[in-house]
Amino acid sequence: MNSLVISDYGSYVTVKRGMFLVSRKVNDKEERREVSPSEVDEILFCSTSLVSTHVLRVALSRGITVAFLDSRGQIWGLLLPSVVTETVRTKKAQYEAVASGLDYGKEIIRAKINNQVVHLKYWARRGVKTDYRELEGKDEATAARIYWQNLSQVVPGFRGRDVEGGDGFNSALNYSYAILYSRVMRALVLAGLDPYLGFVHKDRPGNESLVYDFSEMFKPYVDLVLAKAFKDGLEVKLKGGLMDKESRGAVAKLVVKGLEEKVKEELDHNPKSLNQAIRAHALKFASALREKREYRGFRMVV
Structure with a gap:
């Protein structure tokens, strides 16, 4: 399972041209990286971050799990795709x-x-x-x-x-x-x-x-x-x-x-x-x- 781990405080995740775009500021400069949804099975938010609803919709439509963890490691939110069997x-x-x-x-x-x-x-x-x-x-x-x-x-x-x-x-x-x-x-x-x-x-x-x-x-x-x-x-x-x-x-x-x-x-x-x-x-x-x-x-x- 390929995971996209978002662990940097203040990161922002959105979708641009069908790609997940992860942005964060480092020393007043913005760093960006693009990740294809086809390469991700799970998104883990391990810090306080912003995420657009577009990201959640794309993730769930592609069968990608989205998990939110607090500072104690407790899962306070978990979004799962709706495809199940039997x-x-x-x-x-x-x-x-x-x-x-x-x-x-x-x-x-x-x-x-x-x-x-x-x-x-x-x-x-x-x-x-x-x-x-x-x-x-x-x-x-x-x-x-x-x-x-x-x-x-x-x-x-x-x-x-x-x-x-x-x-x-x-x-x-x-x-x-x-x-x-x-x-x-x-x-x-x-x-x-x-x-x-x-x-x-x-x-x-x-x-x-x-x-x-x-x-x-x-x-x-x-x-x-x-x-x-x-x-x-x-x-x-x-x-x-x-x-x-x-x-x-x-x-x-x-x-x-x-x-x-x-x-x-x-x-x-x-x-x-x-x-x-x-x-x-x-x-x-x-x-x-x-x-x-x-x-x-x-x-x-x-």
Whole structure:
């Protein structure tokens, strides 16, 4: 998936001669760049910017997702193209599965823990002492505690996962997950699924439960992308406990690039990007619901 990342404060995006035109002022001079809509699958606004309605109309008519992220990495707006597949049948099957107590959530959590093990094993093979075997057979909460404790041995200055933590790695994780959520949301909606009805996270008004459920399988790969960058010396600057705009832009570009890297998957001999894997699994999950059969989650190999 090709992303147009708008991270510079005060940028203005419009359409000129069928091209997206991104403008911003630098030292009283205006910089411009043109991007063809045919080269974009997603537009990410990571800072306060101006955008014309013409841009939104062109984007959605071309099947381009538009996501707006605040300084905390929370998605405050997401525009999706209206083309979906098997909408009625899929949603009906999803509602029936939840109502009948079919527990697809167990497989999602098993896949998540598997991928946490694989992530830690990656570092163990590179000389970092990790207790990745301790995660196997554990419940989600216990596995998470062991996982983050071990990851603190990899990332300099990281003391453990804390959503409210004011350190650079936790802030980068929050922001990166927001980008992942936008990709998962797009994939689920286009597969005809209801993103607000999940199997693991509780259903609350405005809570994209299935998005959070489905993202769990892919988070360890995002963690790996960030851990590599921080171990190689990436530093983010914090202001008031949040990343500054330059850091947000850098992290966004890093994650967008990472999502396009090829990742191997168990029982799949055709490596694909994580974006492609997310889309493929959304369709696979929707199909499993419609056909009332088991679903095998995403299990990465690195």
